[in-house]
Amino acid sequence: MFGLFKKKSEEDQLREKYEKLQKEAFDLSKTNRKAADQKTAEAEEVAKKLEALKKD
Template sequence: MFGLFKKKSKLDQLRDQYAKLQKEAFDLSKTNRQLADQKTAKAEEVAKEIEKLKQEED
């Protein structure tokens, strides 16, 4: 109940965005390969940002 209004960290937001992009890319891969590749590329950019944040935390 108390965590209801808790804001997500930047890392959690990026992880959610990465998962969303991967799902969209998978769904698009069945109909439009070019758009699926674009979504995958965006997901990889997000993955790089996640790795950068992880390294900064250490």
């Protein structure tokens, strides 16, 4: 209850964004391979940011 208005950390936000992009890429891979590859590339950029955040 008390965590209802708690802000998410940057790491949590990036992780959620990464998971969302991966799911979208998977769904698109069934119909549009080019769009799926683009979503995968976006997810990889988010993963790089996440790794950089962990190193600091």
